[in-house]
Amino acid sequence: MTTIKDIARLSGYSIGTVSRVINNHPDVSEAARIKVEQVIREQNFQPNSNAKQLKQQSNSAITIIVKGYENMFFEGILERVQAILRDSGEDVAVAFLDEYSNEVQTAIQLCAARKPKGFIFLGGNLEFFKQDGHKIDVPCVLLTNTAKDLELTNLSSYSTNDEEAGYTVIDYLIRQGHSKVGIIGGSASRIGSQIGFRRMKGCLDAFAEHGLFFDEKTQYQPSRFSMAGGYESTQKLLKKNPEITAIFAIGDTIAIGAMRAIKDMGLSIPEDISVIGYDGIESGRYTIPRLSTIHQDTELLARKGVEDLLLRINYSHPITHEDINYTMVEGESVAKPRKRKEIRGR
Amino acid sequence: MTTIKDIARLSGYSIGTVSRVINNHPDVSEAARIKVEQVIREQNFQPNSNAKQLKQQSNSAITIIVKGYENMFFEGILERVQAILRDSGEDVAVAFLDEYSNEVQTAIQLCAARKPKGFIFLGGNLEFFKQDGHKIDVPCVLLTNTAKDLELTNLSSYSTNDEEAGYTVIDYLIRQGHSKVGIIGGSASRIGSQIGFRRMKGCLDAFAEHGLFFDEKTQYQPSRFSMAGGYESTQKLLKKNPEITAIFAIGDTIAIGAMRAIKDMGLSIPEDISVIGYDGIESGRYTIPRLSTIHQDTELLARKGVEDLLLRINYSHPITHEDINYTMVEGESVAKPRKRKEIRGR
DNA sequence: CCCGGTAACGATACCGGTAACGTTTACAAC
């Protein structure tokens, strides 16, 4: 293995000079730079990152913590974030957590052992951040949720304006003529991945504005953030409230499970029941029928998040909280309600 | 930050002893072990992995190289592999490559800079391994493809017996009465992710055995490994050969795109065209209609792969090549062919 | 000519661990 010493020996300069060349320090002559760079290329030398990171104390890769690996929406962002980070020459580590783990605890532990330069959270529970977020001693970015109200000094956040989008969805369904709308997804308690808490708030506002009563008992059903979760929850929801003519699934993954459940109950989409999702994952564009949904701009989300993190790592920029634009995508899964036929068992 | 020195000071022992306790070395008294462990817990000390890895030369995390991130099948395995590795206390790094990158080159570069303990490849091009595989100087495991014929000393592989499974699929379709079967996916050349090369071979055997001629020109269509790829390729395939009554998509992701394309051409599944996939991803269980497919045991694949890698890293075990059992899952996307109606454009 | 300043570079301490080796102590064997 070639080390900086070999480069020094072969180039006729000292390791100090070689190090300066590598790190673009000024105190090095043109001649030395050229010679050293040549040798580095010849040997295709790569500085040992362990040594570098050990010396520079506290930093290795940027760690992406993905909370809820069954949520396919994250996978799109993950890929993007990872790619951008790689192109920026950063190391990337990934930790997948299930929907119910404490991502902040995980981050704190990783800080002690791995010493990452920073974290990017794909999903996260604000309660956990409120409790222990300050213990994470490196810059963090939270994606797909906002930490605006948290008063943390180390956490930026970028997300769709979930509240507004939630409002948009319900408003849209009501305008289509649906008065009995069901909502599935998110957890009633604040435990869990907590995505959808704000979305729900927007929904309630929309109902209120239209003068409609929303009975959380019979029109709402919590759900794991997965297709299987959506499937089960839809069955439960429609069983306890057969009047429902439209379902808002708080994530596309859940919506796909919901559509399958509806079909299995002998009903058709959108004739009997309309379905609308949230996220805009690729799969939703290929379902039969195509899924109507709120499309979040993953590309932008990823880019902004990474940009923010790098600026803060390298130049101690201030934290930012920003809402990213969303668009509603009309697929084929929503129609005006019609007179309901009997629900057939299967 | 607490270091091993702090532990030494606080426990009244030397750093040598502390190190021995941490690493379970024998030469340490019961009293010392207990005391040191207590202090470690109190301070909740985590050894600095950079220092450790620097000293131990050549090793940091185990790196998972995912080739073709649009292939949802990999994401299931990735999650599993990652979880098992984490439970084993290993660091995990992930690199996502697109379908057309050279994963072996990437691994070689990572070896120089990152010094991982080993690699797990999710998908891979055998040609690349044949060329440069020997340059990767750490243990590797290839998942979802076999390196049996490669004569590499550092590469184990676990995969479904693709050839046999390919045979099974075509045999099944033919027994259902389909004589004009189309195949999409995989690349005709050996460049690209190359998944499906063996699958194709099994297919050809099945056609031959049943005395059917398979015209690669009109019955085969290469495809990117994504829903979008499946969509486009299906359109092309059905355009150049409208006689086809069944399509074998060489991956479920492709199959989902195919189903959508068929639907958009005004045909129905499975009445007009049967579709069968390969992989057994979760999405396929929620499509409408449910996708028939070859289900690969991701859990087993992941477990065997990780187990193999760890054994070889820690105990220099020999390499292994093993075929994992597959099962055919009958969904709702395959039926006996019927008299074809005209293809309507859309 | 001498001095101060500076560009360019070398020598070296240090980061936090590991492991080889040396030292101490206790105890058994002779």
Next chain:
DNA sequence: GTTGTAAACGTTACCGGTATCGTTACCGGG
């Protein structure tokens, strides 16, 4: 009592970088 041996522990070199600091050589100004 001396010696051998092994357990238990301390000391220290080393991993491959970075950064500080010291050194050298050369420059211009007085």
